[in-house]
Amino acid sequence: MDLWFETALLPDGWATGVRIGVADGRIVSVERDASPGDARHAIGLPGLCNVHSHGFQRGMAGLSERRGRADDDFWSWREVMYAFLDRLTPDDIAAITALAYVEMLETGYTRVGEFHYLHNDIDGRRYADPAATAASIVAAADESGIGLTLLPVFYAHADFGGAPPTLGQRRFVSGIDGFARLAEASRTLLPHDATFGIAPHSLRATTADELAAILPLADGGPIHIHAAEQVKEVEACLAATGARPVEWLLANAAVDARWCLVHATHLTDAECDTLAASGAVAGLCPVTESNLGDGIFPAARYFAAGGTVATGTDSNIRIDAADELRTIEYAQRLTRRRRNVLADHAHPSIGARLFAGALAGGAQALGVEAGIAVGAPADLVALDADDPALVGRSGDALLDGWIFAGRDTVRHVWRGGRQVVADGRHVARDAIAARYRATLARLLA
Template identity: 45%
Template sequence: MSTLYFAETALTDDGWVTDVLISVSSKGIIESLIPINKIIPTSKINGEVVRLEGTLLPGIANLHSHAFQRAFAGFSESAGQANDSFWSWRKIMYQFVEKLTPEQVYVIARQLYIEMLKGGYTSVAEFHYLHHSASGKHYDDPAEMSHQVINAAFDVGIDITHLPVYYRHAGFNHKPASDAQKRFTHTADDYYQLIHKLFKYYKQDQRIQIGIAPHSLRAVSSKDICGAIETLDNYNTKAPIHIHIAEQLAEVDDCIAHTGQRPVQHLYDNFDVNKRWCLIHATHINEQETWEIAQSGAVAGLCLTTEANLGDGIFPASFYLQEKGKFGIGSDSHITVSALEELRLLEYGQRLVHQQRAILCDEAVPSVGRTLYQGALEGGAQAVGRKTGKIAVGYLADWIILDGNNPSLFSKSKDQLIDSMIFACNANPIKDVFVSGKQVITSGNHALENESLLAFRKVLKEIVD
């Protein structure tokens, strides 16, 4: 049975519309969008229609998440050693990982996914690399850890694109994985089995999409990546492929030393990189590589707050957007979990580098907020491989509703609302959230909120004490 919604203002695929009736099927797909004033007066809308109070925007896909890292956020912000960097952060993170049980991972992921919904994300691509027990032994069901994060997403009501990570080596030339990495690694056959199992378990479930994530060029060889893609293609030749590409200068140098090429060059020379690919942290890329990514139609997966937190570097967003490159955003390490904060930092990074204002926009769409929001909707949807990111017929009813009582939104309309919610809000302006037609956040709250908070507090205590 369909549900009818009425929205006074909505950002649809045709732009801003007012007084629109939206029909959503029982499967959560938008069936029709009809300007209501053309049918009956607004005053005649009765109880059969669900009235949505506030401006409606499509929800954004979070294209990069390592769920378990949420519990670690904030524990590594004091100077532990000289030259504190991504690599020293990773060392502390590995120590943290050693302790986590499947049950704890579920609790952390559930808390995180509630935060994501509140932060404006309606789906998530989980780049999942914590596969095995603390000793490195496989669980009885090798997909045990995958089930934990997937069930957390199902319970919370966020759509998930699950990307089991393929990790074999600590570095180029098959450098053996360290003890700290033993929870992440697979042989080729074991990894293929994991893909088979995940498709067997979840193929029929519309809440989930399965793709793959070769961890990085240093962790798997080109041959490994080919084998993984062939296995994935048995099930879905359009399924997403995500990879960490050039987060750190050290890994760029390492790639040049071992292959003679920079990472993006190496990837593009060895694979048909197209729209199913998402390049996470394309941070250190030259002009040719930037152009090549834009031309290929792949999505650049930008994780601005994590990249800032880890001191990674700044993505050349200005040139990339001029070349019509696709991008999306991810909260990655979850140092913060807010789509709006990611987008704000994307523009601010460019302003600081170029010493100018209003950079990521053009004459056609002069609003920076609208340009960035629209870009992240499209790129995010492509990266998670779901029909989301648009309020349009045939798309999932994934949307957020803005809080009209937020003072930063007073007297703002249309694109100014998006500019203000990204750049000017002190408090979260997102009031309600719907995923696949189901309301999951109501007036800023989630139904599992209290239960989740109690469990998360307990897990943190267990880990830290």
């Protein structure tokens, strides 16, 4: 199969008349200044990686937007989440997650890192098949066509110091041996182009000894962990360990390029610079972080220090790749009361800088290749040249237009060489959305 783009973003920049040859799900040739074939498209981009998703939470989007207690924050939102997941079956998880993946593809994400922690049955006991809910994630990925990096979560405690889990956490909990069995069973479910890693949930849910014991289960794959998302978490970590979460990880966990520290919102200057130098990825989820009132990542300093970033949709309150990228910059503008904060002389285009950073960082965090290059997965996105935000633009201005002013700008998407979005709509949306609606109608009745 060949695809031809009037202009496309290649690893060394924009090119015209780009013909891409695809076979067995991968790019086998890239030609510039080629004559158009039958499959003509306007603007070609590589697909992005969504490094942090809790797929089932798509079903509770909007349910927590009512005043509860006077100090509503992440911790009160978490109680709503616990109540929602109490009734979910593996089939429910698959139905909800499939729609989340459809929406990711429709906005330009072609692979997802599923931070999967809903392992146990409704009564808290492990399913007879320890990978029963992991199978739901794999099924959702297969039905939607999205690429998958599965990240089963180790979650053992309610707080620092090995505090016992609460009733609301019963569906997450594992011991070390049980988690090893779960990880192995989950790994065997994966299709050939999926990747596998592990996710110690956070330092409050994992002791130092447990963290050391489970890290070998990654077997060279990605390691993701929530870190420093909320001020309360930072304060509790300081009280329990004498160090802040990111500070502790950098000093004790041999953090390197395989690691993705999700959120990393509350950093000192020293933590910010050391994390940037470690080669790890900061997995930013700015739409969810805004929704939960978490805080603002110090992106300007981190970028200046050469840090690597990626984006995730986390709670899936709203799924849109451009939204995530735009919100990174807008948060900096609001706090600094300036525009174009993340631009510099080497990177004058905000859109281009954000897209390039998320493309490279996302691929690193999920253990895959990225970009329109021979040997890479044929994960491709075509933008709509008729979108008013793109008219009359070329080069990096296309990315600025899409990210900051586009509306339904993604027109077509191919994942592993197979077209999964056509004319802005997922090819299986109707069936997947119908099952989602039936599932939510029952759950929320």
